[in-house]
Amino acid sequence: MDNKTNFDKEQVIVVTIKDKNFQYSVAEVISLVENLHAEVIMTITMHRDAFNNATYLGKGKIEEVSQVRKEFNVETIVINDNISPLQKQALEEELKCKVLDRTEIILAIFASRASSKEAQLQVELAQLQYLYPRLTRMWSHLSRQKGGIGMKGVGETQLEIDKRMIKKKVARLKDELKKVKDNRFLQRKKRMQSNTPVVSLVGYTNAGKSTMFNYFKGKEAFAKDQLFATLDTITKKVSYENAEFYIVDTVGFINNLPHFLVESFKATLEEVMLSDVLLHIVDASSKQLTQQIRAVYEVLHELGIDEKPMITVYNKIDLVKEKEILPENGIHVSLKTGENLDLLVKEILEKIKK
Ligand SMILES: Nc1nc2c(ncn2[C@@H]2O[C@H](COP(=O)(O)OP(=O)(O)O)[C@@H](O)[C@H]2O)c(=O)[nH]1
Ligand SMILES: [Mg+2]
Incomplete structure (x- = not known):
């Protein structure tokens, strides 16, 4: 199958x-x-x-x-x-x-996820910097293949510009970014006008965030107000026992992220900054469990959102033989077997009530 x-x-x-x-x-x-x-x-x-x-x-x-x-x-x-x-x-x-x-x-993922002006600028800047030496090739591909993964992105309308102009563009983007950053708080204000709670999935790539996101499929509610205009594939409104909330999937943390992509990565986490509850999905079977958890905390701290209500979800416990070595501060689940998912939903409903 x-x-x-x-x-x-x-x-x-x-x-x-x-x-x-x-x-x-x-x-x-x-x-x-x-x-x-x-x-x-x-x-x-x-x-x-x-x-x-x-x-x-x-x-x-x-x-x-x-x-x-x-x-x-x-x-x-x-x-x-x-x-x-x-x-x-x-x-x-x-x-x-x-x-x-x-x-x-990674760049292509960030490009597909950048929703705000700031995120788009940040990603476009990173794209120009990384793709700049590769552009000649990329362009010949584009004319041949018309797109495909890695070819779509924020900067794709810029095909005609030559390398000299790219340098200028990088400078201009940096300038624009500075201005946009000052306007950040406006977006946050806008979000506060919607009163449906937002639950964001954070954690490392491969922890099971998208699987968790899909788990809520059967619970989807009609959403007349879109949370993030361009991102309906990663946002859904779900309803449970008279409670409604948005669930938001995120790109997730990536091992050995190239340094020049850190800012773009953070920009893709803006949905997280607007959320009410964080679901931190941890791959309980990972050998790097502790380091990964710490790295997530660090970035949340840098973004100033480590104080948000958070539920730590140790996923993939079907793969863990010695369950007693797992930290006790969270819910141990398996999206594969369905174990403890009812407990998790209960906990989410509890947290969004507060
Ligand atoms: N064994 C096992 N595999 C899982 C579980 N949850 C997710 N996976 C698998 O882990 C991989 C990564 O999941 P995904 O949801 O794409 O992770 P994401 O990168 O955090 O979105 C996929 O192959 C899933 O099928 C689980 O509870 N147990
Ligand atoms: Mg995913």
């Missing part, structure tokens, strides 16, 4: 280095790609010593990827790493298809 092919979705092949964090890193990149409504149909691993400086992938690997890609008719290869513009170009020539690296995937 699960391997039914979905023809609406763009299909990609992921190539990833086999190191000690390999399992987590594959799960994460799959989650990231799914965020773009694309589908990973295969993961190909490579050993770090097979790395080639010019083409990133060694000769044998290029051959392998090339074959598989043709066999499955896939037009996009995702490299689960950051590669240089030259490597990207060389690889695309070898593979004769679109190649995206990890940062480009």
